Amino acid sequence: MEINFSSLDPKQVYKLMTSTIVPRPIAWISTVSRDGIYNLAPFSYFAGISSNPPLVVVSIGRKPDGQKKDTWQNIEETGEFVINTVVEELVEQMNITAYPYEREVDEFKEAGLTPLPSTAVKPPRVGESPINLECKVHRILEIGKMGIIFGEILNSHIRDDILNEKGYVDTKKLKLVGRLGGADYCLITEENTFELRRPDKR
Template identity: 40%
Template sequence: MDILPSEFSVRRLYEAMTAIITPRPIAWVSTIDHEGVCNLAPYSFFNGVGANPPTLMFCPANKPDGTAKDTLANIRANGQFVVNIVTDETFAEMKHSALEVASEEDEFVLTGTEKTASSVVAPPRVSNVAAAMECELLTAMQLGVGPGGANLVVGKIVSIHLRDNVLDADGRVDPEKIATIGRMGGPRYTKTLDRFE
């Protein structure tokens, strides 16, 4: 079977792409609006871009009504965000934070997720995450319009928080100590515990 994107719905294309681009890391992004209301939402179109400058990207799709999600609106307004890394311990809260709620609702409160002040940026980070990257916006590009329209957010990492128990004796991240979660197709996830060289 060959799929020509012009002949399929956005939903069908999304389903195909997310079933074959796996596993995808999850950016659990925290932002804050001009009223001080925090937003916390997961995005699995996410990855690192480079180390010089330290840069990452994620892609929030538009809401079903074609408008920008709160995450993107907040980043466009104040130019800052935090990417919290999802592990086994934070999976339930992350999944709960994916629900669509009113913009005036704080997803930290909704999900019972504790927040901690960030070191450099205004949005808080999730308190118990293994790692979090505080970012300043480099660019936010609109790639598509309408429902599910893609947007690309690129951020410069200005501070990295690492929990002590994921470090080795030399202070480096030990891949064996950070049990990240990956997104598969549909409502499925995977644990990154089966490793080899």
């Protein structure tokens, strides 16, 4: 079967892309509004794109009424956000924060999560999450209806027991969650992880 993307409507494109480009890490983004209201929501059009400088990119859409999603508005207002990682124990809370709450609603409270102070930025981090990356905006591109947000990582919080002596986060100690198409997710576990050394590094 051959499918030309120009013949598809955006919903069909969304289905094909989000079930093909998998698994996607989830940036569980905490922000704060100009008025000091905390916000938390998951985004899986998310990637790390450079280590020097340390950059991530997240693509955020609009609400049905055309307004920018709260996370986008807050990032635009304050220039800061925190990426919190999602592990198996946190999937229900993550899902609660995907609900389209009004801007005045604090999703930390709705999901029963602990906002801990960040060091380099104003938005709080999710205390229950094993890794938090504090970011400042590098630039925001508006492409079509989307906000493509480039962030620079300024500071991180990593649970002590998961950083190994080589400087890597030991993913086998975490059940990190990835997003697949539709309502499907996957888990990174010891059983489905394997090692493959590059030919020049054997």
